[in-house]
Amino acid sequence: MTELSSSDLVAVEAEWSVDRTRIAKEVLQAGVPEPNRPQSLHWRWDSKAPWLESLAVSGFGIQCEGNWQGVMLTKTAPNLARLLHDKGKPLVYLDYIEAAPWNWPIPELGQPGRYAAVGRILFWQAVKQSEDEGFHGRVGLHALPQAASFYKDLGMKPLGPDPLKQGLPYFELSRQEAKKILTSGDQS
DSSP states (O other), rough: OOOOOOOHHHHHHHHHHHHHHEEEEEHTTTOOOGGSSTTTTTOOGGGGGGGSSSSSEEEEEEEEEEEEEEEEEEEEEEOBSSGGGGGOOBBBEEEEEEOGGSSSSSGGGTBOSOOOOOHHHHHHHHHHHHHTTTSSSSSEOOOOGHHHHHHHHTOOOEEEGGGTTTTEEEEEEHHHHHHHHHHHOOOO
């Protein structure tokens, strides 16, 4: 796990943009229905690079085989827990998380995805960051619809769509579920 700098995010975008463009063209040519297309195709990590200048924003990434396999940005302020037991207490907000385009499973294109555990490893890092910050592992996020089942499987509680965030579903990890994740040590 690498802590990211602004220049790392610029490098990520440079590295991933060719595959993003290729995949965008291929899903259109193959007639992949809109709900099945990767929902983060429009993201640009270089545009997020200045955010790392804020003390409340952290970036983490995974490199393997000389390439960035996945990256995420987290915030430690001003987001607060919504779950009843910890309502109003600080948490780590997982603002953006993404695996490299070659790691996306896209069955319609015959692309199985190279590394399947990237998202889980990055999520584990967010939980660890929350623990290190004294937030007891609490993590919150708004999920792209395609990722909702992934976050449920990780033990996050769905709290419904958030009209302030384009209707995206909001998920939160309780301190109890975080403890299970951290105690198991399972990053994959």
